[in-house]
Amino acid sequence: MNTAYRVWDGEQMCYYGDEGICLSIGELGSIEGKVFGWSVWLEGYGVIAHSGDGKSVLMNGTDQFQTHSRLRRIYARDIVQQEETAPGGLYGPEPFIGEVKMIDGSWCIVNEKKEECRPLFSETATNKVIGDVYQNPELLEGAK
Incomplete structure (x- = not known):
């Protein structure tokens, strides 16, 4: 299984596995119901990029x-x-x-x-x- 991912957040490249970088792929919560996508967050900081922000790309x-x-x-x-x-x-x-x-x-x-x-x-x-x-x-x- 390929677990190597990176995300371009519109300004810089974030690599899954780098210190403090976490990645979730699958069902994400939303107000209207279930949404499928991905999000990247930095421990202690919060979400830094996600599939719905219109500028970030998961590779x-x-x-x-x-x-x-x-x-x-x-x-x-x-x-x-x-x-x-x-x-x-x-x-x-x-x-x-x-x-x-x-x-x-x-x-x-x-x-x-x-x-x-x-x-x-x-x-x-x-x-x-x-x-x-x-x-x-x-x-x-x-x-x-």
């Missing part, structure tokens, strides 16, 4: 980690640079930059400009997180 973590420098989980909406390491690889040696999305049950790197999609998992390529679509949208604008 799943993938089962993949970047393969450059420190170990870091890759999440939906990350911008990843994938580089083939095997000579004669399927996609060639040029780096591929795109947004991480779930497509038909598989995590993929999608480059809208090139109209190309590659699997996030590769036995012969390395993945490096270079940003995310909220804090670094310019990385996708220049992705060729």
Whole structure:
């Protein structure tokens, strides 16, 4: 079961599991009845983001980690640079930059400009997180 989540609250990224950060997914109380959604709160502070606030986005973590420098989980909406390491690889040696999305049950790197999609998992390529679509949208604008 994948329990890695993060939330963009309109200003910053909050990671489930960071000190004091709690996440609830499911039935939330409301005045009119039952509502299903999610909320993130900081212990001792209260709710900092929720599914109904119109600005926050909940993202799943993938089962993949970047393969450059420190170990870091890759999440939906990350911008990843994938580089083939095997000579004669399927996609060639040029780096591929795109947004991480779930497509038909598989995590993929999608480059809208090139109209190309590659699997996030590769036995012969390395993945490096270079940003995310909220804090670094310019990385996708220049992705060729």
